[in-house]
Amino acid sequence: MGDQKGFLKVSRQDGRYRDVWERVSDFKYVAKPRSEKQSREQASRCMDCSTPFCHWGCPIGNYIPEWNDHMFRGNWEAALALLEETNNFPEITGRICPALCEYACVLGLNDDAVTIRENELAIVESAFRGGLLRPRAPAERTGKRVAVVGSGPAGLSCAAQLNRAGHNVTVFERDDKPGGILRYGVPDFKLEKDIIDRRVEIWKKEGVVFKTGVNVGADLPAEKLLEDFDAVVLAGGSRVPRDLKIEGRELKGIHFAMDYLCQANRTAAGEKVPAGKMIDAKGKKVVVIGGGDTGSDCVGTAHRQGASCVVQIEVLPKPAECRTEDYPWPGYPLLLKTTSSHEEGGERRWAVLTKRFIGEKGCIKRLSCVKVAFEKAGGSACPAMKEVPDSAFEIEADLVILAVGFLHPEHSGLVADLGVGLDERGNVKTDAAYMTSAKKVFSAGDMRRGQSLAVWAISEGRRAAHCVDKYLMGESTLPFM
Numbered sequence: 001m002g003d004q005k006g007f008l009k010v011s012r013q014d015g016r017y018r019d020v021w022e023r024v025s026d027f028k029y030v031a032k033p034r035s036e037k038q039s040r041e042q043a044s045r046c047m048d049c050s051t052p053f054c055h056w057g058c059p060i061g062n063y064i065p066e067w068n069d070h071m072f073r074g075n076w077e078a079a080l081a082l083l084e085e086t087n088n089f090p091e092i093t094g095r096i097c098p099a100l101c102e103y104a105c106v107l108g109l110n111d112d113a114v115t116i117r118e119n120e121l122a123i124v125e126s127a128f129r130g131g132l133l134r135p136r137a138p139a140e141r142t143g144k145r146v147a148v149v150g151s152g153p154a155g156l157s158c159a160a161q162l163n164r165a166g167h168n169v170t171v172f173e174r175d176d177k178p179g180g181i182l183r184y185g186v187p188d189f190k191l192e193k194d195i196i197d198r199r200v201e202i203w204k205k206e207g208v209v210f211k212t213g214v215n216v217g218a219d220l221p222a223e224k225l226l227e228d229f230d231a232v233v234l235a236g237g238s239r240v241p242r243d244l245k246i247e248g249r250e251l252k253g254i255h256f257a258m259d260y261l262c263q264a265n266r267t268a269a270g271e272k273v274p275a276g277k278m279i280d281a282k283g284k285k286v287v288v289i290g291g292g293d294t295g296s297d298c299v300g301t302a303h304r305q306g307a308s309c310v311v312q313i314e315v316l317p318k319p320a321e322c323r324t325e326d327y328p329w330p331g332y333p334l335l336l337k338t339t340s341s342h343e344e345g346g347e348r349r350w351a352v353l354t355k356r357f358i359g360e361k362g363c364i365k366r367l368s369c370v371k372v373a374f375e376k377a378g379g380s381a382c383p384a385m386k387e388v389p390d391s392a393f394e395i396e397a398d399l400v401i402l403a404v405g406f407l408h409p410e411h412s413g414l415v416a417d418l419g420v421g422l423d424e425r426g427n428v429k430t431d432a433a434y435m436t437s438a439k440k441v442f443s444a445g446d447m448r449r450g451q452s453l454a455v456w457a458i459s460e461g462r463r464a465a466h467c468v469d470k471y472l473m474g475e476s477t478l479p480f481m
């Protein structure tokens, strides 16, 4: 470590956002860039703790203390080389990862954790600015052909790794552009889409072939992939939304979060949505059901569209603001999260159960709700939910967004045609080598794991790539991490 007492001299400086009044009037990235000097100062806080739990906390095993040290010394190229060993998409994780590593930072035990995510972003953005990130096609090709279905973070990282190993990789994507949820779910104010395009261009120049607008299982028979390719990786995500099947669900003005966000992302990219199909919050009273990250993205989008008010409700109780005994260090704790979207306004309510939707002339007008409490009873480990007597109330709404999670991948089409087995949650089942019940068919990301995080999708894609390479070649030098 360059400065062993850095953490005693420098305090944590969280990333700064643009002013609320400014940022809610556009969909551009909310955060302000950090100077190189600030980045190096923040890197100096990494204290050479000997047993870096941050490395353990990161699903892709980023070499965090090592690149912090290089950064502190201004060795940006060396920092980049280490970062590239473990992460194909640091410009994504550096922006949207919930930074599991920071919850495991040893400094965080009695001080503020190192700003690991922003340090990661500083390294990769400095590399892009300095022209260090250039296409590097493999020196030799193996002659093996691999099809990757789905271009979310799992499919993309898998394709990049397999291409690096010399295989001829084709990515099939049913949307018109690659990126998966990164492009059509995550709003621009968290992740501008030229960030995805910039990296995809590098992979194209390295030899990865992208076939967009191809829905495998509909436009292209899944069996054709088995004929044409030596291995197939299914990375189609987990997109079947959980519904709220209560009275009034059929009313106009109630939409799934992904339908809303996907349309908002397309509009932000300049696409035209036909009148009558537009889900627009302008001037409306918006209720977002679901207190998680997807719900928060809907809150931020509704504010930008000019909603007259936004209420986000969650059935679970309000989480604690700091670690409790239930979430001991260094695990990732379930804590109250206040995102940039929450800072922009709106109201949040917890322990609220929606009982029915009430409408007028076929359109949503109000939600009938009740307060709930969670109590452990009869020695059960899981608290049971109970309605609080006499706590019924209503919330006015012209637009309701359902952000209550996802069930599993789509089972019709691709999955059914290949006949791959499913696990008890309805996700694609694989063995420890990421192979499904169908020979030479592998799976990775949300499709295998269930709806999760971008960093886990990258981890899954990389691990699957190692397994595919080993299957094709008998051994693999790609990392299984």
Ligand SMILES: Cc1cc2nc3c(=O)[nH]c(=O)nc-3n(C[C@H](O)[C@H](O)[C@H](O)COP(=O)(O)OP(=O)(O)OC[C@H]3O[C@@H](n4cnc5c(N)ncnc54)[C@H](O)[C@@H]3O)c2cc1C
Binding pocket: 096, 097, 098, 149, 150, 151, 152, 153, 154, 155, 156, 172, 173, 174, 175, 179, 180, 181, 182, 185, 186, 190, 214, 215, 216, 217, 235, 236, 237, 238, 239, 258, 261, 293, 294, 297, 413, 414, 444, 445, 446, 447, 451, 452, 453, 454, 455, 457
């Ligand atoms: C609204 C929202 C916000 C999120 N925000 C964050 C965040 O801030 N941070 C974070 O870490 N995680 C976030 N996540 C989770 C994260 O985006 C996902 O875990 C991740 O994108 C999963 O990656 P994936 O590659 O497995 O699947 P996906 O990103 O879902 O990509 C799957 C791709 O496969 C394609 N596909 C499916 N079937 C076929 C077929 N038959 N033929 C061709 N193509 C097909 C789909 O079109 C899609 O492009 C968010 C999720 C949502 C829904």
Ligand code: SF4
Binding pocket: 057, 058, 059, 060, 061, 062, 064, 093, 094, 097, 098, 099, 100, 101, 102, 116, 117, 120, 455
């Ligand atoms: S990918 Fe996420 S968990 Fe890993 S170092 Fe980066 S911010 Fe931390």
